[in-house]
Amino acid sequence: MGLLSIIRKIKRKEKEMRILMVGLDNSGKTTIVLKINGEDTSVISPTLGFNIKTITYDKYTLNIWDVGGQRTIRSYWRNYFEQTDGLVWVVDSSDLRRLDDCKMELDNLLKEERLSGASLLIFANKQDIKGALTPAEIAKVLNLEAMDKTRHWKIVGCSAYTGEGLLEGFDWLVQDIASRIYVP
């Protein structure tokens, strides 16, 4: 009760959403966040640690946590699970060799109880690269259909390089979260 309900009330008032971006290294998480915020994406170093971006989206304030995906720091992802409303899993659709790695890490993440209520958006990124798998193919490889029926999820093809698909994905995510926690 107590504190948690107060936090919920404050959140509702300010219409805040907490969004966690994760995925393997080199999948384009930071580029997506910067692109959607209209920032320069030409010089981005691999993320050592994490970035937080606060973005106003429609009438909501999104707190986006972009956490580095290098193997060494994946074990720290758990530190960011608390209070997550939306989970964005980013896939490098052109990295065919590491798709099983990608599936394994996603499966582990979805077992996490603290994320069980979070809406899940899967970005099949790098669609602009010739030879990249389509979102439908990524969905098959990740076996998304087999996911827990209670989970709200959607897969969207995108290119952080051109910006294509990013708004479609975030529109769905924000609407889905809003319909869950900001019921009028």
Next chain:
Amino acid sequence: MEDEAQHPSNPTPDQTLDDPTIHQKHASMLERLSNLHQTRLQNSLTRKSDSHSSNPSFESTQSFLSRFSDSKRSIESQLAGCRLTTATTDPNSLKSQLEAVAISIAELEKLVAENSYFLPSYEVRSSLKSISDLKQTLENLNSELIPKKKFAFRNKAAKKDQSSAAKGAAIVKPDPHLINKTSFEVRDSPGFRNKEGQVLVKDFKGLEVGEFALSDLNSCEVKLMGCARALFVHRLQNCRVYAGPILGSILIEEVEGCVFVLASHQIRIHHAKGSDFYLRVRSRPIIEDCSRVRFAPYCLCYKGIEEDLRESSLNEEMGNWANVDDFRWLRAVQSPNWSILPENERVGTIEISNSETGIEES
């Protein structure tokens, strides 16, 4: 207590009326305090009897200090022992020695925690400081040993690779259980795979190239001209790889004894050993689980490279080739895993052309 002191000096009519309630409150507070004291005493008694066998009790600072300094001295000599035997013992026994030291330090920490309730705060602080120093020394020792640990680990991995290589070409196919599970076969990216002792040439000019892969090559020379969007490099031994600009990112995993001349927006290098990288990067290159890797600036030349570099916004040298981040070494001091390649050991400008004999992509 404060209530009592304040009220008589500053009585208001309300409070005088409430006086009996205040008294009641006061009494119950005193009772709570004495209960608390009682429990504390009891706890310390139980603690004493609990730890009686291993840690004889002493509520005296003096005896704590002598016990603490004994343990500390023994840990220090253990640590010194580890350092001395580093050269002679095999990594496994050294590892268990270090683990033993870690346990001793943890015990010492517990000792301080158990006795902290009666120790003067100065003693607690200085004991904790000594413990953190010991931990630091242990960590330093551990990190000195890391190359050895990694070496053993990779050796194992290499053995596994060989056994799976023996099974035939199956290794480049996607994970078999993945196919079974999803009944969906992932196609391969274009690239060079499973070659030994060959010159491999590919000109991307005029082609729309997405990702390109180099995997399982041994003693090959790879020349890639023109622009591509992404490059994946996996399991290369004793190879030389020269490539034109990559507009997206390059991912390199499990390479040994190689020379790479690469330009890209992002470069990630995992599990590389004894290799040299001549890079031009727009962002900071990163390494993870690497050892003996060295870096120098990009030095490739072929007909039309200036234009290709400009097209990929890589025409400008930003000096990032030397700004390497080691994800296994998150400290201010230089990582022992990488270094800058001394100028007198660098290769000169490398010239490649597509008129050379070589094998086209298969």
